[in-house]
Amino acid sequence: MKVFVIGSGGREHALVWKLAQSPHVTEMWCAPGxxxxxxxxxxxxxxxxCANIAADDLETLLxxxxxxxIDLTVVGPDNPLALGIVDLFQANDLKIWxxxxxxxxxxxxxxxxxxxxxxxxxPTAAAGTFTNVGAAKKFAARLGRCVVKADGLALGKGVLICxxxxxxxxxVDEIMVSKTFGSAGARVVIQxxxxxIEVSMHALCDGKTAKIFPTSQDHKRALDGDLGLNTGGMxxxxxxxxxxxxxxxxxxRRVLEPFMRxxxxxxxxxxxxxxxxxxxxxxxPKILEFNAxxxxxxxxxxxxxxxxxxxxxxxxxxxxxxxxxxxxxxxQASVCVVMASGGYPGNYAKAKVIDxxxxxxxxxxxxxxHAGTALKDGQIVTAGGRVLGVTALGNDLKLAQAAAYSxxxxxxxxxxxxxxxxxxxxxx
Ligand code: AMP
Ligand code: GLY
Numbered sequence: 289m290k291v292f293v294i295g296s297g298g299r300e301h302a303l304v305w306k307l308a309q310s311p312h313v314t315e316m317w318c319a320p321g322x323x324x325x326x327x328x329x330x331x332x333x334x335x336x337x338c339a340n341i342a343a344d345d346l347e348t349l350l351x352x353x354x355x356x357x358i359d360l361t362v363v364g365p366d367n368p369l370a371l372g373i374v375d376l377f378q379a380n381d382l383k384i385w386x387x388x389x390x391x392x393x394x395x396x397x398x399x400x401x402x403x404x405x406x407x408x409x410x411p412t413a414a415a416g417t418f419t420n421v422g423a424a425k426k427f428a429a430r431l432g433r434c435v436v437k438a439d440g441l442a443l444g445k446g447v448l449i450c451x452x453x454x455x456x457x458x459x460v461d462e463i464m465v466s467k468t469f470g471s472a473g474a475r476v477v478i479q480x481x482x483x484x485i486e487v488s489m490h491a492l493c494d495g496k497t498a499k500i501f502p503t504s505q506d507h508k509r510a511l512d513g514d515l516g517l518n519t520g521g522m523x524x525x526x527x528x529x530x531x532x533x534x535x536x537x538x539x540x541r542r543v544l545e546p547f548m549r550x551x552x553x554x555x556x557x558x559x560x561x562x563x564x565x566x567x568x569x570x571x572x573p574k575i576l577e578f579n580a581x582x583x584x585x586x587x588x589x590x591x592x593x594x595x596x597x598x599x600x601x602x603x604x605x606x607x608x609x610x611x612x613x614x615x616x617x618x619x620q621a622s623v624c625v626v627m628a629s630g631g632y633p634g635n636y637a638k639a640k641v642i643d644x645x646x647x648x649x650x651x652x653x654x655x656x657x658h659a660g661t662a663l664k665d666g667q668i669v670t671a672g673g674r675v676l677g678v679t680a681l682g683n684d685l686k687l688a689q690a691a692a693y694s695x696x697x698x699x700x701x702x703x704x705x706x707x708x709x710x711x712x713x714x715x716x
Contacts (some may be wrong), residue, residue: 289599292353293318293325293510294343294373295364298626298659298677299584301325303362305655310599317356319486323668324658346373353382360385362602366581369560370396370441385602387560387580391551394562396576398477399439401578408550410543412575413479413567421464424476425682428456433481437577438463440472449481452582482576484569485530485713488586490545491562492601494610498548498562500540502527502593502617504586505713510633519633520674523710525623525685526589529656530568530714539566539573559605588657588677589622620653623692624679625710629660629704632673640701642672648695652711654682656695670701685714 289312293304301324306332307313318325323337328336332439341348344367349531353361361377363369363386372389381623393400405412413435418424428450430436436459438446446469448459456478463473490501504526531539543564549559563579563586582590590600629636638660645668648656657679660672678695682688689711696706 289313289359290315290317291599292316292356292361292660293357293364294349294361294368296320296322296325296343297364297584298657298674299582299587300364301328301657301659302587302591303364303582304328305657306594306598307362310597312597313597315356317352317358319343319352322658322671323661323663324656326663343368344371346371346376349373350376350380350382353377354380359383360599360603360606360614362386364582365618366392366395366441366579369580383603383606385560385606387558391556391558391560392580395580396441397439397615398437398577402477402479404550404554405575408546410546410550410575411572415477415479417477418477419475421460422480424460424464425457426458428478429453431456431478431480434549435479435481436460436463437477437479437680438469439475439477442469442472444518445469446472460550479576482567482569482574484567486576487528487566487568488524488583489532489539489543489564489566490541490583490586490590492605492610492615493548493558493560493562493610494570495551495557495559496608497611497666498540498544499610499613499615500536500544501615503531503536503591504528504583504589506583506586506673507707507710510628510705512707517633519628520706521585523624524583524589524628524630525584525621525711525714526586526593526689527621528714529685542573543575559608584659585624585626585677587614588624588679592622592655592679592681593618593620618681620681620683621685622679622681623685623688623711624657624677625692625696625706626659626674627676627678627696627699627701627704627706628674629670629672630705632705636673637703638669638671639664640703642668642670642675642699642701644699645676648678648698651680651691651695651698654691654695655679656699675701675704685711689715
């Protein structure tokens with residue numbers, strides 16, 4: 289089977305690494321990929337080939353898939369999904385894994401998601417959706433502490449947490465009047481502020497069935513103790529101790545059953561990952577938002593724990609035959625520590641030489657996933673904000689955490705920054 293992976297981050301390296309372990313795969317391409325993806329090999333010894341095509345250049349990706357007679361394309365990032373890559377490939381009789389454009393609306397429109405949750409009784413924050421500035425401000429003033437969200441994709445920056453009505457007024461102005469996030473801010477969702485522990489849920493769906501993953505937790509802020517600016521995610525671990533298996537199953541029932549039923553009623557064929565952001569509040573779990581793709585860096589901890597053949601799972605998700613499959617997870621814990629460029633998420637330098645990746649990979653049950661890396665004059669150099677996702681398994685979270693940080697210590701590049709408290713909340 290010839291497999292084609294779209295994307296270039298740590299999530300995509302984890303997907304490539306796991307897919308490459310499948311005996312079904314005879315050839316693999318990735319576009320655009322990164323320096324770590326280019327070093328991966330299949331079981332038959334062949335190298336993974338990277339094609340320098342941007343993840344949102346749908347026509348060129350299609351041409352590449354056709355030329356190489358790809359059997360299964362796997363999409364990592366949200367952008368090509370929102371642009372309709374799945375619909376385009378399917379119209380050309382190519383099998384592709386990921387949500388179609390209609391289903392991608394769960395991520396590309398927060399207004400759409402909020403209304404859907406309310407219509408189908410999915411537990412969420414009390415909220416309103418607005419196109420009118422005055423009405424938005426009035427609603428926010430009633431809530432006081434609240435969260436104002438631009439409707440569309442805004443590179444993860446369109447969510448403003450407001451302590452009071454005055455801050456909320458400024459947030460509404462920033463999004464709807466100053467149009468800081470462009471057309472993504474033509475509409476807003478305003479949610480009550482929810483207190484609690486935030487966890488990531490993932491479920492693999494095939495249009496009829498949804499299979500829940502164990503929980504994981506991301507660390508969004510740049511600095512230890514959840515201080516500093518919001519980032520794409522500075523580290524993850526799985527499982528979390530905050531939900532028992534029974535509570536997770538109950539949450540899945542309260543979220544996934546109405547979700548799948550709503551999709552059928554609305555004519556949405558949801559095949560791909562559903563990744564809800566969940567707040568565990570004193571009144572139970574509530575959904576903050578839906579993503580329609582794998583989380584990054586959640587994927588790194590999930591795929592190091594997953595025992596199934598990922599090609600078989602994604603193929604079943606795309607084909608609508610997931611009902612027969614059982615997801616199998618290692619009982620071990622996994623921790624991923626992101627090493628980022630100094631200055632990230634603000635300005636940062638690139639092309640810093642990275643040392644010690646091989647030494648880190650040589651440690652037991654350790655895998656260094658590349659995110660923003662490139663090959664320059666035979667050396668691996670930094671090429672992005674998030675550079676590496678240093679991931680390790682252990683018999684419990686404490687051991688996995690210690691193993692991940694031992695690996696981090698082996699790796700050096702100028703300006704490297706990382707959080708020292710990934711998974712600490714689980715042991716507090
Ligand atoms: P979102 O992209 O909608 O998940 O929001 C980004 C982040 O803002 C989340 O990961 C939460 O940490 C925070 N957030 C979003 N909505 C709420 C809410 N209603 N209450 C508290 N925090 C929130
Ligand atoms: N882990 C954050 C995200 O993928 O959006």
